Amino acid sequence: MIKYKKRGFLIMTAKYLQIAADLTNKIKHGQYKAGELLPSEPVLSELYGVSRETTRKALAELMSAGLIQKLRGKGSVVLDRARFAFPVSNIETFDELNKQEQMHATTEILQFSDTKMPSSITNQLDITEPAATFVERLRSINHEPIVIDQDYILKKYVPHLTIEQAQKSLYSYFERDLGLEIDYATKTITVEPADKKVIQSLQLEDTNLVVVVRSLTYLKDTSFFQYTVSLHRPDKFKFVDFARRKAQHGRIIL
Structure with missing residues (x-):
C-alpha cells in the first residue's frame, strides 16, 4: 500500500x-x-x-x-486512442475532460450573442421566459478540430455571461460563481448531414455527416436552464457506456 x-x-x-x-x-x-x-x-x-x-x-x-x-x-x-471518449451518459464538460485526459485541447469562440431559446425547446418544455445567450465554440485537440458545441443558456439563470467566461469553463462559472446546482441531463444521439460551415470548421474531407448529441440540462430543483447541440467529427467520436443485464428470473410479462 x-x-x-x-x-x-x-x-x-x-x-x-x-x-x-x-x-x-x-x-x-x-x-x-x-x-x-x-x-x-x-x-x-x-x-x-x-x-x-x-x-x-x-x-x-x-x-x-x-x-x-x-x-x-x-x-x-x-488500443487506438485516436477516438476520444466524450462523455454522453455523464454530465462532464470539455474542459474537465481535457484536464483528465491531458488532450492539449483549445477552444475558439465562433459566435456569441443574445438570442432566444429555440422554439422547438420552448414549446416542448413550456418555457415562458425564452431569453438566452447563444455560445458556439470550436474544440480542437492537438490543433485538429474535433467538435462544435452550440449552447443556449437561459438568461433567467445566467443573466450576465461574457465571452471571457465562455472561453474558459462555463460550468466552473455556473457552479462556483453563480452557485447553480447542475444535476442531470437528457441526451439524444443522431447522425446527420452537416452544412457547409460545419464541414469547413471541422475540416471534414471524406464525409458530410456528423454525430449530433443534443442535451437538455437541468438544475437540482428540476429547472431546465441549458440546451446544447454538440457536432462531432464521426472519425473522432466514441461513445462508451456501462450496461448490466437484468435478471429475468421471476419476471412477469403481461
Whole structure:
C-alpha cells in the first residue's frame, strides 16, 4: 500500500492502482503506442517489484478503461486512442475532460450573442421566459478540430455571461460563481448531414455527416436552464457506456 495524507485523512492506495496509473500515463504520452504489446506480465512484475497477481490486477484496470486488449498467446496490446471518449451518459464538460485526459485541447469562440431559446425547446418544455445567450465554440485537440458545441443558456439563470467566461469553463462559472446546482441531463444521439460551415470548421474531407448529441440540462430543483447541440467529427467520436443485464428470473410479462 502507498500512503498519503489529504485534508488530515490517511489515504491508502493499492500498489496495483499505482502501477495502472503509471502505465496509463506512459500510454497517453506515447511510450507504448497503439498496436504495440506491453511488456509481458513477468517483465512488468520484475520492473515494478510486485507479484504476478498484482500485475494482473493492474492490467485488468487498463483493460476496463479501454486502454488495452489481452490477446491469448500474445499479451496485452495497446488500443487506438485516436477516438476520444466524450462523455454522453455523464454530465462532464470539455474542459474537465481535457484536464483528465491531458488532450492539449483549445477552444475558439465562433459566435456569441443574445438570442432566444429555440422554439422547438420552448414549446416542448413550456418555457415562458425564452431569453438566452447563444455560445458556439470550436474544440480542437492537438490543433485538429474535433467538435462544435452550440449552447443556449437561459438568461433567467445566467443573466450576465461574457465571452471571457465562455472561453474558459462555463460550468466552473455556473457552479462556483453563480452557485447553480447542475444535476442531470437528457441526451439524444443522431447522425446527420452537416452544412457547409460545419464541414469547413471541422475540416471534414471524406464525409458530410456528423454525430449530433443534443442535451437538455437541468438544475437540482428540476429547472431546465441549458440546451446544447454538440457536432462531432464521426472519425473522432466514441461513445462508451456501462450496461448490466437484468435478471429475468421471476419476471412477469403481461
